[in-house]
Amino acid sequence: MIASVAFRNFKALRSTSLTLSPFNLVIGPNGSGKTSLIQAILQLRTLARLPLRDAHAEAERRPEGAEITFRFQPPHDGLEASLSCVSDKMCDLLQIIPLTTGEGVDDWAGLKARLFTVRSYLFDHEAIAVPSPSKDQGELAANGGNLAPVLDARRRNHPEAFARLTAELFRILPEYDEIDFIELPGGVMDLKLRIADENEWLISRSLSQGTLYVLALLALVFDPAPPAIVCIEELDRGVHPRMLREMRDLLYRLSYPKETGADNTPVQVIATTHSPYLLDLFRDHPEEVVITEKHGATARFTRLDECADLTNVLSSGSLGDLWFSGVIGGVPEDK
Amino acid sequence: MKLAVLSESPADEAAIAVLVEAVLKRKFTRVQPSLRARGWPSVAQVLPSIIRHLHFNTDADGLVVVVDSDDSVVHTAPHEAPEYYHPMCRMCQLRAIFRQTMKKLPPAHGRDRVLRGVGIAVPAVEAWYLCGLEETVTEANWIAGQEAQQSPYTRRELKARTYGTERPTLQQETEIAVREARRHAHDTRRLEYDFPGFAALAKDLRAWPQIG
Numbered sequence: 291m292i293a294s295v296a297f298r299n300f301k302a303l304r305s306t307s308l309t310l311s312p313f314n315l316v317i318g319p320n321g322s323g324k325t326s327l328i329q330a331i332l333q334l335r336t337l338a339r340l341p342l343r344d345a346h347a348e349a350e351r352r353p354e355g356a357e358i359t360f361r362f363q364p365p366h367d368g369l370e371a372s373l374s375c376v377s378d379k380m381c382d383l384l385q386i387i388p389l390t391t392g393e394g395v396d397d398w399a400g401l402k403a404r405l406f407t408v409r410s411y412l413f414d415h416e417a418i419a420v421p422s423p424s425k426d427q428g429e430l431a432a433n434g435g436n437l438a439p440v441l442d443a444r445r446r447n448h449p450e451a452f453a454r455l456t457a458e459l460f461r462i463l464p465e466y467d468e469i470d471f472i473e474l475p476g477g478v479m480d481l482k483l484r485i486a487d488e489n490e491w492l493i494s495r496s497l498s499q500g501t502l503y504v505l506a507l508l509a510l511v512f513d514p515a516p517p518a519i520v521c522i523e524e525l526d527r528g529v530h531p532r533m534l535r536e537m538r539d540l541l542y543r544l545s546y547p548k549e550t551g552a553d554n555t556p557v558q559v560i561a562t563t564h565s566p567y568l569l570d571l572f573r574d575h576p577e578e579v580v581i582t583e584k585h586g587a588t589a590r591f592t593r594l595d596e597c598a599d600l601t602n603v604l605s606s607g608s609l610g611d612l613w614f615s616g617v618i619g620g621v622p623e624d625k
Numbered sequence: 626m627k628l629a630v631l632s633e634s635p636a637d638e639a640a641i642a643v644l645v646e647a648v649l650k651r652k653f654t655r656v657q658p659s660l661r662a663r664g665w666p667s668v669a670q671v672l673p674s675i676i677r678h679l680h681f682n683t684d685a686d687g688l689v690v691v692v693d694s695d696d697s698v699v700h701t702a703p704h705e706a707p708e709y710y711h712p713m714c715r716m717c718q719l720r721a722i723f724r725q726t727m728k729k730l731p732p733a734h735g736r737d738r739v740l741r742g743v744g745i746a747v748p749a750v751e752a753w754y755l756c757g758l759e760e761t762v763t764e765a766n767w768i769a770g771q772e773a774q775q776s777p778y779t780r781r782e783l784k785a786r787t788y789g790t791e792r793p794t795l796q797q798e799t800e801i802a803v804r805e806a807r808r809h810a811h812d813t814r815r816l817e818y819d820f821p822g823f824a825a826l827a828k829d830l831r832a833w834p835q836i837g
Contacts, residue, residue, distance in 0.1 A: 461796070532661060535634070539794040549790040551797070570663050574781050574791070605696045608663045 291404060291518045291558040292331065293361045300356040300381075301326045306590035311578050313545040315525075316562045317569060317613060318582030319622040323589040324562045327582075328410050328521040330358045331560070334371060337384040338405040356381050366401040368392030407517035412524060413506045415499040421478035430513075434506035438481040438494065441509055442471040448514045455512035460486075462504060462536050481505075499528035504537075511540045519558045520544060526565035534568045566610025573609045576600060581620040594618060626836050629656040629679050629739075631672070631690045633664055636795060637750050640802035641691050644753075644823070645742065647810035648830045656685045668692050669718055673726040679739045680730050686836050687740030690719055691826065693749040695780070699768050700745055700822060716825060719743045740833045744826030748776075751783040754805035756819050759786065763819040 292310050297303035303323050316324045355375030362369060368389050375381040388395040410432060417435035426436040427443035445452040460467055468484035472493070482491040483501070494502060510520060522541075529537055543550045544557040563569065572579050572594075579594035597603060597618055604612070612618050628645065632638045638659060646652055660675060662668040668690065679685040692715055700716035703709065711717045723741045730738065746753055747764045755762040761777060770777040778786075785791045788801055809816045817824035 535795050539796075542792045542794070546790075546792050549792045550794055567663070573664070574784065601696070606666075608665075608667055610663065611667070 291363055293363045293367065295327065295330060295361075296359040297323075297326075297330070298357040299354065300330060300358055302584060302587060302589035303327075303591075304588045308580060308591040309593065310558065310560070312556060312558055313541065313575075313578045314558075314560045314580050315569070315572055315578055316560065316580045316582060317564070318589075318620040319584055321589075322582035322584040322620075323591065324582050325523065326589075327591075328523065328560060328562075330373070331408060331519060331521060332410055333358075333373060333381065334360060334384070335405050335408040337373065337382060338371075338402045340382075340384070342384060342386060352376065362394075362401065364393050366392075366394035366397060366404075368395035369398065369401055371401075404518040408519040408521075409510075409517045410521040410523070411506070411510070412522075413503050413527065415502045415528060418502045418506060419495045419497070421474050421480040421494075424473060424477050424479040430506065430509050434502070434509075437502070437506055437509060438471055438479045441469070441481060441505075442479060444509070444512075444514075445471075451512050451514045455508050458512070458540075459505065459508055462533070463501060466501075500530060500533065503528050504533075507537060507540055511543050516544065516554050516557045519560065522559070522561045524563065525561040526563045526568045531565070531567035534565065535571055538568070538571050566608075566614055568610075569613055570608050570610040573604060576604075579609075581618060583619050584623065586623075592619065626651065626653040626687070627656060627683075627685050628653045629660055629675070629683070629685045629688045631660040631662055631668065631675060631688065633662055633692070633750075634795070634798070635659070635661075636798040636802045637691065639799050640750070640754070640806035641689060641744075643803060643806035643810050644813065644816075644826075645689055645830060647806075647813055648827045649833075656683050662692070665692055665695065665697070665715065669715075669722060672719065672722045676723065676726045676739060677730065680727075681733050684734050685739055686736070687742060687833060689742040689744070689826070689830075691744040691746060691750065692719070693780075694745050694747040694822065696748065696771075699747050699764065699771070700825065701768070716743060716745045716822065719745075740829075742826050742829040742833075744829075745822035747820065747822050749780045749783055750802075751780070751787040753809070753816060753820055753823060754787045754802060755783065756809070756816050758805075762786075764821055765819075 294307060294309045296307035298305055303326055318324055352375055358373040360371040370387040370389055372385045372387060374383045376383050386398050414433040417433040418437050422436045422439060424439050427439045430440050456469055465486055466483040467486040470482050472480045472482060474480060480493050482493045483497060484491050525537060526534055541559050543552040545559045547554045547556055576594035581592050581594060583590055603617055613620055630638050630641050632641055662671060679688055694715055697715050698711055698713040700714050704711050704714055704717055710721060720743060727738045747767050752762050766777050781791055788797055813827060817827055
C-alpha cells in the first residue's frame with residue numbers, strides 16, 4: 291500500500307526516509323520515532339477524510355516546517371501525498387501530487403478509500419476485560435476494548451470467518467475449546483472461554499493478558515473486511531516468547547496471504563516491538579526489519595538489510611542478541 | 626526410554642523425534658517441558674545448564690541436540706581424530722561441551738550420565754527434508770560451495786523449496802517436516818550418506834546401551 295515515507299522536521303525525524311515492505315517490524319529505543327511513523331500514517335488517514343486544502347494554503351506553508359511525503363504501491367504509484375505544516379500547531383496541509391510515471395494519477399478517490407481503512411492498535415487487556423456496549427460492533431477499537439461485541443457480531447454475520455478464527459484460537463491455545471458471549475445488564479457484553487475437558491468457563495476478566503491479546507489479534511487477522519494497513523504497537527506484549535512465532539505467523543497471514551494459504555486481500559503490517567525474541571524470528575527476512583536510531587534529538591530509519599556485512603554479523607549470534615549488543619544499532623544512547 | 630530433544634522450533638523437534646525413533650527402532654517418551662534454543666550461539670550457552678538439569682532433576686536417559694551449521698565450518702572426517710577440536714565446528718564444540726560438563730557430574734537417578742546424541746544439519750535442517758528429493762542438496766555440495774566461496778543454495782532458498790514458501794506457518798512447517806522425516810524413517814541410509822551430520826547423530830544413538 292505505502293511504498294515509502296520521507297520525513298522532514300517531524301518531531302525527532304529531522305531528515306530520514308523509509309521504504310516499506312508488506313510486513314515491517316520496527317525496533318529501536320524509546321523516543322526514536324517508532325510511534326511517530328504510525329502517527330504520520332494516521333494523520334494521513336485523518337486528512338484524507340477532509341477536503342484537500344486550497345491552493346493558497348501552499349503559500350502559507352512554512353518552508354522550515356514539518357513535511358511528510360508518502361509514495362504508494364501500484365495501483366497508486368502515480369500519486370504522492372505530502373503532509374506539511376502551515377503553523378507551529380497545524381500540520382494539516384495535505385497535497386496530492388501527480389507524478390510523471392506510475393498508475394492511478396487520477397484516482398485520489400480510490401487511494402483515499404483505501405486510506406480510510408488504515409487502523410492502529412495498542413491492545414490494552416484492562417480495556418478488553420471490561421464488558422463493553424453490545425451495540426459497539428463495528429471496527430475493533432484501537433485498544434481492543436469492544437472485542438466481545440465485535441466477535442459476537444462476527445459469529446452472527448460471518449460464521450465462516452468466525453469458525454476459522456475459533457479453530458485457530460483453539461489450536462494456538464489448546465487449553466480452551468469453546469467461546470461464548472454474555473449479555474449483561476446495562477446493555478454491555480462480555481466474552482468467555484471454556485477450559486478444555488472441563489465444564490468451567492472463564493470470563494474475560496479471568497483470562498490472562500496474553501489470551502486476550504491473542505484473541506484481539508485473531509479478530510484482526512480474520513476480519514472479513516480487512517484494512518489496507520494495520521499498525522500494531524508492542525506486538526509482543528503479554529505473550530510468552532515461545533508464542534511469538536504464532537503471533538508472527540498470524541500477521542504474515544495478513545501481509546502474505548497467498549504464501550500462508552489464506553485468501554484475504556494483502557494487508558500492509560507495521561508492528562513495533564522491544565522483544566529480542568520476536569526479532570529472532572526475522573533472521574531470514576532482514577528486509578522486514580526497520581531499525582530506528584536516535585542520536586541526540588535526531589532520529590532516523592534504516593532497514594536491517596542495509597546493514598554493512600550483514601551475513602557475517604548474523605553468523606555470530608541470534609538477531610535478538612545482536613540487537614541488544616548494539617551491533618545492528620537501534621539501542622539507547624549512553625548518557 | 627525417556628529422552629530430551631533440544632532444537633530450535635517445535636517443527637524441528639517433531640521431525641527429529643521421528644528420525645531418532647527410526648534410528649533407535651523404538652518409541653521414546655519426551656521429557657517435559659520441551660527444550661528450545663534460540664539458535665546458535667544460544668545452544669552452546671544453555672547446553673551445560675540443560676545437561677546438568679537433565680542429569681540431576683529428571684530421569685532422562687539421553688539428550689538429543691540438533692542445530693543448523695549455518696555458515697560455520699562443517700564437521701568432516703579429520704575432525705574425528707582423537708584429541709582433534711576445531712573451534713569453528715559446531716559438532717566439535719557441542720561434543721566438547723557434553724564432555725566437559727558431564728565429567729564433573731556425580732551419578733544421579735541411577736545412571737552415570739545422560740546419553741549424548743548430537744546432529745548438525747548442514748546448512749539447515751530443511752536440507753535433511755529435501756534429501757532424496759533434490760539431488761544437489763547434500764552436505765558434500767555445501768562444502769564444495771564453501772570452498773569455492775559460492776554457496777549452492779541459501780537457507781532461505783532451502784526453506785522455500787521445502788515448504789513452498791519463504792514464510793511457512795508453524796503448522797505448515799511441522800506438517801512438512803514430519804512428513805519428510807517419516808519418508809526417511811523407512812530407511813535412513815540415504816540421509817546418513819548424504820548428510821554425515823545426521824550420520825553422526827545416528828552413530829551416537831546406535832552406540833547407546835539398551836535401556837528399559
